[in-house]
Amino acid sequence: MNKLANMNSVLCSIALAALSAHAQADVKIGLSGPFSGPMAADGQEYIDGFSLALEQLGGKLGGQDVTVTQGDDMMKPEIGSQVMRKFIERDRVDAIVGLGYSNIIMANLRRLKDSGVVSIAVAGGPSPMAGAQCAPNVFSIAYPNDGSGEAIGKLMQDKGYKNVYLMAPNYQAGKDMINGFKRWYKNAVAAEVYTQINQTDYSAEITQLQLAKKDAIFVFYPGSMGVNFIKQLKQAGVIGAVPVYSTFTVDGTNLPALRNAALGVVSGNTWNPSLQNPQNEKFVRAFEAKYKRTPGTYAANAYDAAMLLDVAVRKVKGDTSNKAAFAAAVKAAGAEFKSVRGRFSFNSNNMPIQDYHAFEMVQEGSHFTGRLLATPLSNHKDAYVSACPLK
Amino acid sequence: MTKAPIFPSQWLPMLLLAALLLVPMTAVALDAHFYIGFMTRILIYALAASALNLVLGYVGLVGFGHALFVGLGAYCVSLASLYGLESAWPQLALALVSCAVVGLVTGAISLRTRGIGFIMITLAFSQMGYYVFVSLKNYGGDDGMSIAVTSQLGLGLDLGSPTPLYYATWIALAATLLWMHKVRQAPFGMALRGSRQNQARISAIGFPARRFQLIAYVVSAMVCGVAGILLANLNAYASPALMSWQLSGELIVIVVIGGMGTVFGPFLGALLFIGLEEIMKSQTEHWMLVVGPIIVLVALAGRDGVMGGLHWLDGRWTGLAASGSNRGPGPGAKVASAKGGE
């Protein structure tokens, strides 16, 4: 019984601490993502990218002091709901950054919309969020889920491939990506193969692929699935023999685990450390100096989110109490802040209007990185904006 | 309640449960609305763990797949709501029927095995459920489904809003605990607990032990379905992740921490485990490094859990008020821990 009494008192003191903290801080940010579990490496990118930006801004956003509260969603929707509830109801944050993967975003979309709290996704934008369920306070600073699929589809169409072999995990983002690809790629599809989510061994599927008639391959395997898939594809001698195009399969977060296995793979993305603009060079140099590794896409997006908020808070002169006005300021700030991606603004559905690139994985000395190959879609808007009632 | 309880192991948890009735008012008064949802979650876990306790504690069968039924219950809400059925009552009926049917089929097959076989086959069934729902792409697949309209209880009460949901959960839990208490004493419960120690003997004295166990399994599946309905309303969401084996594992941990085979054990276990998890999470990013060994220690310390501690208190209590009172083994007395398995 003693234990229980203690626990209750601890809970009460946490509640009180939260209340008093609210009275002091000027801007409160809730940062959520998969900070433990199999996707923890991606979550770390959110934290490091966002922290680096705050450090460069002197610990302030728009001149106001900032407190950041972290919430680990463990990539489980149920835990993610708990985190959002905590941010909104207990910590009463002014903005939520991160939001995790599509499954967490979808689990919380209604709650976020109802709360009116500015919410910025750094790792995706599921199609309902871009379309019918869009909200004035919910943003994606990343991309609609199928954006890069569209870009690679266009690139492969332009390059004149006639028979492409498609592979993705059997879940919503996988289907979205393949559909985005096929919106722009109109020639024949050799096969469309969906594998079990979080599968580790792809030997059966790769054998099928090797024996199929195709002139190129397009795959989508995010996170650690990408490491497994690309390694095994390389070992079967496919990479190098057949052109391999991908999205989110190879990037800064898993390139260190892949190294030469990914050489020659083309990856569709909105950002890469090699993109040349002053803001990006500053970001990449500072990131590598501080964390001793190359930043990944999510770190860049989280960094952008902080820079976006900096401009938005300044626009409302530090007064974030009017949620609607703050959300409007964030939207307007989209076209004003300096993104590491270069050109950037928010469309009417709060999705980015930006360039979509294709990078080829190359080796420079002992360093593995991407080299800009093409920009198939510039200033591109997503396909769902017409379904969104926002103007 | 039947009669005034005498032992601390009974009145302490009851007092605590009664005190929890005040949570929503207190939270509103303190302007800490978050804790209504937080406590609701604890009570829902307590409900699911109590259901598991019927199989795990009373019968001694380690069911490692109860998350399947929680997930099924949650999907009954999201699917019904998708097709315009928004009243809580038909959703409840749907959840009870589907959990009963799935429980009956999987239970009948699972109960052919014992020990590790039972652990593994229940796990296999919940994995199957997980993969089936992951592949239903029209219903969100791996991303899960959000629930646009939460369950309507009638009279303008909406399970999606915190206070009605909290009280609905409290009532479901209290009713389940009361039932678990009654069943302990009833021939059905006696036979279940007896079959845990010696199935042959129970069968020999004329109880159909296997059939009783199947009934217990099905009932426990149905109660887990109710927990699923409540969880779906709490999160306004249903996802295949609810069927993952980690949730099944957590429910087992909760039952054991609380004290298996006891009425209040799962309730106390849920308070303690989720509370501990929450506190550790707020202290350190590496909370699993602490919680993991604590679970190992609980397993090493034996299976009496929090209720074991309270029963020890009972001994002191009866020792103090000794002479006149009836000193039979209290209703909460320990069930000898038989070596389960083969």
Place this chain on the structure above:
Amino acid sequence: MLLLAQLLNGLQYGLLLFLLAAGLTLVFGIMSFVNLAHGSLYMMGAYIAASVANSTGNFLVGIAAALAGCLAIGMLLERVAISRLYDKDHLSHVLATFGMIMFFNELASMVWGKQPLFVAIPALLDGTVDLFGLQYPLYRFAVIVAGLAVAAGCYLMIHKTRLGMLIRAGANNTAMVGALGINIKLLNAMLFGIGAALAGLSGAVAAPILSVQAGMGEPVLIVTFVVIVIGGIGSVKGAFYSALIVGVVDTMGRAFLPLALNAVISRELADAAGPALASLLIYLLMAAVLAWRPQGLFVAKR
């Protein structure tokens, strides 16, 4: 030819599963201990192999380190915690090892970081062999050879050595072996250590194929349990046959089920149902086996 290649894939996957299942089933058969943390030992093996191979530049040294490391971790774990659990029931085993999984996953991500580790395939085994026109990875052939060698080694150890004799005797009647003056404590610790070393070996062998990261042990653990339940708990021979069956069934299901469904039902439906059914296949197999023969297919002789 396609069939042959897929059979090889199934064989290779099955042998990897066997390395895991052998230790698990021995520990279960003799000590009657359910070890959910077996997957964590697999993960530790992969991590140790990866970090040692990267710092020495020699993959074989990495494998040796994984074997030795997991043997040590296993024996230590047995002495510190697991030996105290033998006289408790299966529930306590499940609980304690569930806690250990949490501990090891967090430990690994603290020690080695959250980023997955990279391990190169040794130069000698890098490349492909031409299998009647299909490029088959050389490394996977090596895995098959190594797996068969370990299986043969296990057979010889169990049937031809003194340790094996004690293991067989222990499986029959532990008390009697103890009464004959054998140090049961040491035997148990060694047995658990050997099981752990086999799990570590399996992790080390998988390291160049897979993403080495925290939590990599759990998915494969569940499949391993399927293997030992189908094979009959406590039987190493059963684990061998059943690992091959599970490996082949799973691979064939993934390769041919979507194709077969495509021929029967609409493509849209087949795309959705194919992978789902393929991932269900081994669980269906296990449920069917348990419903038909609850003791498993190849029960250990008692």
